[in-house]
Amino acid sequence: MIRIAVMVANETEDTELVVPVDIWRRAGFLVKLISVEKKKNVILSHGIKVSCDEVLMKENLVQYHAIYLPGGAGHNQFNEEVAPRLVAFAKKNYKNPKIAFMAICAATECFYSWGILEPNIKVTCYPGVQENKFDTNYVNQDVVVSKNFITASGPGTASRFAFKVIEYFENASKAKAVAKEMLFLK
Numbered sequence: 472m473i474r475i476a477v478m479v480a481n482e483t484e485d486t487e488l489v490v491p492v493d494i495w496r497r498a499g500f501l502v503k504l505i506s507v508e509k510k511k512n513v514i515l516s517h518g519i520k521v522s523c524d525e526v527l528m529k530e531n532l533v534q535y536h537a538i539y540l541p542g543g544a545g546h547n548q549f550n551e552e553v554a555p556r557l558v559a560f561a562k563k564n565y566k567n568p569k570i571a572f573m574a575i576c577a578a579t580e581c582f583y584s585w586g587i588l589e590p591n592i593k594v595t596c597y598p599g600v601q602e603n604k605f606d607t608n609y610v611n612q613d614v615v616v617s618k619n620f621i622t623a624s625g626p627g628t629a630s631r632f633a634f635k636v637i638e639y640f641e642n643a644s645k646a647k648a649v650a651k652e653m654l655f656l657k
Contacts, residue, residue: 473500473640475573476535478557479523480507484543485515486626487575491539494633498641498649505530507554516543532560536569536640542576542597542625549581561585568619571639575623575632580604582620593617595624630655 475495479488488504495502506513506523513521532538538561540549551558564570565587574581579596582588583605593610594601594617601609613628614621614635621639623632634655637646650656 473498473537474535475500475502475537475539475636476530476532477502477504477539477541478507478527478549478554479504479513479521479541480545480548480553481513482516482543483513483541483545484576484626485517485519486629487541487543487578488515488521489519490629491541491575491633491636494630494649494653495636497652498637498645500637500640503530503535507548507557513545516545527554527556530556532556537571537573537636540574540578540581542574542578546574546576546578546581549578550584558585561587565619571619571621571636573621573632573636575629576600576625579622583608591618592620594620594622596622597625 492502504523506526511523565572576597577600579594580600588605588608592608593615594608595610595612595615614623614632621636634646634650
């Protein structure tokens with residue numbers, strides 16, 4: 472079973488959290504919400520209250536096939552000061568092809584700030600976030616898969632991103648089956 476750790480902070484973008492998690496769970500993936508805050512309870516960017524499964528300080532990230540960073544202002548908490556275990560794990564494992572590093576919207580910026588965005592890795596993000604930072608890595612597409620990095624540009628692409636992740640870990644048929652079940656495809 473594919474296991475995905477979803478990092479959550481106060482002010483995480485609602486759509487970028489809820490939509491992919493819902494779709495991945497429908498696909499049969501084990502998805503855990505991991506709070507980078509000191510408490511399990513967080514408030515998303517538009518006021519939705521979420522109770523995470525665990526706090527980062529108590530979670531062993533080695534057990535996951537993927538680490539997912541949703542965007543919104545909460546992505547600023549995915550740093551060495553607030554989430555040192557997350558950053559250390561990423562720096563140690565970003566070249567491991569068995570672990571996918573996934574982000575959407577402004578959260579893609581974390582890969583740059585952590586120093587794991589090598590020149591041969593292509594990513595997308597919310598337009599403008601890449602300027603003067605990772606322009607050479609940036610591709611103006613909704614969803615980009617490059618080696619073991621999967622990124623998307625924003626809330627409107629959350630569903631396509633989630634289906635692409637299913638395709639990455641399983642296959643296109645599985646992604647289409649879930650999309651059809653949800654009436655994304657008829």
